[in-house]
Amino acid sequence: MTKDLTHETVAHGMQPEDTPELRALYQGFADHHLIPLWTQTGDLMPMHPKPRAVPHLWRWKDLLPLAEASGALVPVGRGGERRAIGLANPGLGGAAYVSPTLWAAIQYLGPRETAPEHRHAQNAFRFVVEGEGVWTVVNGDPVRMSRGDLLLTPGWNFHGHHNDTDAPMAWIDGLDIPFSKQNDVGFFEFGADRVTDYATPRFSQGERLWAHPGLRPLSKLENTVSSPLAAFRWEHTDRALTEQLLLEDEGQPATYSLGHAGIRYVNPTTGGDVMPTIRCQFHRLRAGAASRMRRDVGSSVFQVFSGRGSVVLGGVEHALDIGDMFVVPSWVPWKLQAETQFDLFHFSDAPIMERLHFDRTAFVED
Amino acid sequence: MTKDLTHETVAHGMQPEDTPELRALYQGFADHHLIPLWTQTGDLMPMHPKPRAVPHLWRWKDLLPLAEASGALVPVGRGGERRAIGLANPGLGGAAYVSPTLWAAIQYLGPRETAPEHRHAQNAFRFVVEGEGVWTVVNGDPVRMSRGDLLLTPGWNFHGHHNDTDAPMAWIDGLDIPFSKQNDVGFFEFGADRVTDYATPRFSQGERLWAHPGLRPLSKLENTVSSPLAAFRWEHTDRALTEQLLLEDEGQPATYSLGHAGIRYVNPTTGGDVMPTIRCQFHRLRAGAASRMRRDVGSSVFQVFSGRGSVVLGGVEHALDIGDMFVVPSWVPWKLQAETQFDLFHFSDAPIMERLHFDRTAFVED
Amino acid sequence: MTKDLTHETVAHGMQPEDTPELRALYQGFADHHLIPLWTQTGDLMPMHPKPRAVPHLWRWKDLLPLAEASGALVPVGRGGERRAIGLANPGLGGAAYVSPTLWAAIQYLGPRETAPEHRHAQNAFRFVVEGEGVWTVVNGDPVRMSRGDLLLTPGWNFHGHHNDTDAPMAWIDGLDIPFSKQNDVGFFEFGADRVTDYATPRFSQGERLWAHPGLRPLSKLENTVSSPLAAFRWEHTDRALTEQLLLEDEGQPATYSLGHAGIRYVNPTTGGDVMPTIRCQFHRLRAGAASRMRRDVGSSVFQVFSGRGSVVLGGVEHALDIGDMFVVPSWVPWKLQAETQFDLFHFSDAPIMERLHFDRTAFVED
């Protein structure tokens, strides 16, 4: 087999001759809801992933004003449920999907507003790139949302949000809505129209039970599918990344690659991903550092949290600013480059790929 | 919340007033590849799975003649790769998908024909409802295909088929092509144009190593993602089902439900499913018995292997004959009923649902 | 540190000077139930395992006549429970322990005798080197015992035996009695004085449900701690070993090492060991073949099943005949050598070592 030979080109050349008999056969297929493989092998089974989703970048300077405008025009309440605006991958034909598996949105809550409670089989998280003042109430536990925090709402937990301040707040949401929709796994249930508890504690009950490193309550020895710790505070993330770079300075093997620190948010009952379908990570690159160019099976979304840098995405370099979001479809090569110290939040469908053993990564020569 | 209130009806009533400002906002969304959640919550996040795929039945008396006609008109060889005709769910808009995750096809190989070798990330199996004479060669190991056998080709194993006889043979294929295509995980590689070994042994090397109940070779102590036993013979399946019904007669708890015996094909290194995305099972109902009416998250395909009976599928009863195939989309209620002793092969995407913790089952009152 | 320096020699040289003050201190220790580490480090924490148990060989020609004599003199019944004679490792000071973890015995049941039912936390198995005619009834399921069979009685299952013939029968038992006794984990309960079912079926219910390669009953999808398949028949073991050697002849990677076939008996719900504390395996060497000389952490017991050969055990070669049993204490080097085709049953405490991560193996130059 020569290197140039691809499934697609071969398939194209191999179709049977167009005869009346063949047409009759094909009509028979159509009549009986059948489709032959040989006319579409190359499309159904490509040589490597050829996503319809395309690499794309959304600018925070575009997202935030549109979210603010929505705040003035669109009520939040039962029915619409959330004032959330989904990033629609230009390759996915008008669906509000950032990738085939993931949904990403900016959500906006005005002063003193409440987003009513509901629950769904879909897994969800919020990440706060700026602002504060909202509490998300998850199964009755009020969880503060502040800059740099990751907050979880794993599947089938009731949740609502309320803004306790006179200023609006925006953040990003990530969910597995496209995967759930595509594979018909979604369930949904309404809860209270108001949140069940308007208290505004500094720390959620989940944190008070679980945010003690290496310690597990004796009352909670059963492992859980998703993390019982549902708030991951910026203070800890920042400290973990800072220590990795300091350890690297001291000659210790602590960073992911040279000048590139990173953490994965995990379920403390298992050490594994926080939810069954979504991986959450955070990257910090030193000024001047770059990550290795790589391809991964599965799709990822990044949001710049602080600093300045760029991403080389499918061969194109994009300068990045705070709040900017971009999607990396399956098998598209990507590489981060830091001008200043550069911090990025990152989520992906990697748990799906790994649990089903479809995961592959290849490093690419620059 | 009243029983009548659904997400969909509520969402419908809650849209913001149509004003020039709102139109400008929506145009801004469109300009920046954004889609608001509030206009489509009910569609994206339904109260329960509302599959586009529909329940559907394909008759063996239709499938087999079309496969035979293909044998006369369509060559098998490099490019088209396989003379396989996919069951296209009428709800899925013309894709060759039996469900959102699964591909099911009838494959046909004429006398003395060879289907060339290739490998792909997609997981595959064959099940033989009638006939014999073909060997599938998996990573160099020739595997006989006979009536009632289940044969595996887990992801990334080279495989080709050849017919050693002067009679044609047809069988069914099951793969995770739709899932792989949708989630961009597929890889494909061509192998030899002929199969690497035309030997026709009664038992494959895999069986000779692994088909000894409760015994594991000392040379193979590492667990594998998919089953190293790649041929499950009818003789064993039949005996297992026969024994379950005899044990039930003796008052022992052996059957799945009264008069309903069943086995799951498993990976002997783990006791779990044979492949990471596809579950394979076999059911036998006594004459007069019925399974319990149930709904499951995820989709299933059945093929009648022997006997006569019916399925109640989404509220409609269909009489079934040997070779008939039907698909049960997610959350559609189904129930088997046996007129005579009734044997059915069954495959599904249950491993996906379970590994991602989306699995749910509900039993339904008749 | 020089190569000659050992913990033991160093410790010896480092004791504090014997003074009245030291004697008073040591008396204080004794008064308060204290023992200093520095007087016994080398003994408590040797450089490598220094088992008190010694390699030892028991001849079947000695064992069987003594068992037969017991049959004449010692009743079997409630209280003594079993006519079993334990192999007492000469290094273990008079305990009926073949090693620190394992108990091995020859058990004898006269014509028409019954050994009453009981259950215990200890895990047990029987292996039959010759004879037939006894059924062991495990939780009400009568299990035939025939030459070459391995029969399990995992912890806390009621079991009794009865001899259905006019000839006596002897077999070997293996249990984790020493481990259980040492670590205080044992529970015991009497059952019926007679066995609950005197039926003599060819196959147990457990086999009828589970002895179908790669097939699992739909009624039994929960994994179990020990194997639900409790009878492993010689017919299957023999065939598995035969096939491995034939595959080796064909150039396939099937044997454990050259001319050395082997199987592990496994729990079909997990693919792991049949019981939590005891591993069971079977080895077959071709005439003229030898295994590699090795040391393992943990102890093993072998019984010759057929053929002639020898073992090199702790540097001493012992010729072996059918029924002969020998013990390999921890870290003692061992190697099998076959004169004719040479079959050996083998059990060990390897699951304990592996689950607690104490397992180590080293291959030794001859």
Next chain:
Amino acid sequence: MTKDLTHETVAHGMQPEDTPELRALYQGFADHHLIPLWTQTGDLMPMHPKPRAVPHLWRWKDLLPLAEASGALVPVGRGGERRAIGLANPGLGGAAYVSPTLWAAIQYLGPRETAPEHRHAQNAFRFVVEGEGVWTVVNGDPVRMSRGDLLLTPGWNFHGHHNDTDAPMAWIDGLDIPFSKQNDVGFFEFGADRVTDYATPRFSQGERLWAHPGLRPLSKLENTVSSPLAAFRWEHTDRALTEQLLLEDEGQPATYSLGHAGIRYVNPTTGGDVMPTIRCQFHRLRAGAASRMRRDVGSSVFQVFSGRGSVVLGGVEHALDIGDMFVVPSWVPWKLQAETQFDLFHFSDAPIMERLHFDRTAFVED
């Protein structure tokens, strides 16, 4: 079976008649290193665990002065390795074993002293009931030891200690020496005579990488057998326990039982026990609270960390003061009672019991 009937009494009554033939048989057993089961069933297989180890209490007011006296009389250095004094269970016949599986000791290091480096297969930890100033250097990583801290030295990690101050320091050690010795799994290797790094950082490298709740370094995604976090600080333990009691006050399900808070120290890569053989936990009871009376299979050791209370141990109540240590052998009933707020450190062999499926717990009516 009546309640009074025990295995022991039954066995006793069932011995065969003492005849010359029986004596000859028994002599034959002795000659061939065999021991019959029927003479010792009740001892080998008791109705429930009957440990040789007895409940026992060691007073800190006795332990500490003896450790101090050792400091004056016994050098610490290569050979003796550690100035550690083991708690010898009075039931275990003079071995330095606190239980059949566990070793517990008080260790003492004088001003500016160094305990040289070594490594062993045995798992070890230290817990500090009072004092500070020593660093234990584990695989080159200096780990501060301060009041209330738990410090790990999992099997086969090099480690030494040095006292950086002009005051002595004492702490307790826990190891699995008896288990290792009994089962012949121990390996030992000398390291440097001095510790490899005399730095005295506030936090170890392990903590800097791992002590961030719910965050895992991207550079360390492989799970480890033992915890890579090797220092569990009092500050976190105290806060976790405080929060549990506050949550209980608020009506949340956070404590282990009423007024009884508790944490388990865990491996952050798995959420499981810190080492394969030793469980470490910490209990806090409110003034006036009591734990439920219970029996467990396996043995435990407690040390009072602060407060005043008592333990009911095998039916006997013992008043307890800071530093006091007691052992609970297998199946002995125990119950804690708090006079003031009462804090206790606790370690056990529970991972052994659970991994081998011998664990059982029974709650006992007071």
